Structures are given as structure tokens and as C-alpha cells.
Amino acid sequence: MSAASNWYLYMLRTPTGALYTGITTDVTRRMGEHQSGKGAKALRGKGELQLAFHCAAGDRSLASKLELKVKKLSKAQKELLVKAAPESLACYLGLQESEVEEVSQRA
Numbered sequence: 142m143s144a145a146s147n148w149y150l151y152m153l154r155t156p157t158g159a160l161y162t163g164i165t166t167d168v169t170r171r172m173g174e175h176q177s178g179k180g181a182k183a184l185r186g187k188g189e190l191q192l193a194f195h196c197a198a199g200d201r202s203l204a205s206k207l208e209l210k211v212k213k214l215s216k217a218q219k220e221l222l223v224k225a226a227p228e229s230l231a232c233y234l235g236l237q238e239s240e241v242e243e244v245s246q247r248a
Contacts, residue, residue: 148204150211150230151195152223156188160219162211164204168195194223196230210234 151168153161153175161184165171174180176190184190198204207230211219222230 146200148198148201149195150198150204150207152193152211152219153184153190154193155184155190159187160193160216160223161190162208162219164198164201164208168192194226196227198230207234 147166148164149166149168150162150164151171153163153172155161161175161181163171163181171180172190172192175184178185198207211222211230211234214222
């Protein structure tokens, strides 16, 4: 697998229970950046963050598509996603068959 296809989608939980969704090539590094205040402004000063969910997401383009779909989910739907921890996020989100094949080939 090439480095260009090693992207991950992740969800962080704040102490208030809010879920933040993002993409990265290194979940551990990115979580550290968020925790130290060098990540997204939305998470600065929110306290201790917990990794609620992460999964392989293919290349950057595909990861961005998955991120957008997850961000459009309701809080309840995101909680179901966290609980289900599906093997194929693309299938779980109901992407088109061609997109699911693309995820499988790239992830």
C-alpha cells in the first residue's frame, strides 16, 4: 500500500460528549496535536480528548468524502457509528457500489 493511501478517519470525544471528526495519516500524532492545542480551533481548551473511533479510509480524496458524510450525520447516528465500529465505513454510510470497491482497493 502506498503512503498516499494510508489515510484514516477518526472521531474524538470531548469531556462534554461532543464528537469531532477528522482525517489524518497518523491518528496518534494528530490526537496529540489536538490535545496540545495545535490542532483544530474547535477543540482548543475543550479538555481531555478521547479517541472514540478510527478506521482506514483509503487515499486523501476518499477520506475527505467519508469525513464529509460522517460530519453530516446527526449526533445519534454518530453514536451508532462509534458503537457499531463497522469494518467497512463505506458500506455503513451507504456509498455507491463503485465507491465501496474503491475503498476496498485503496484501504
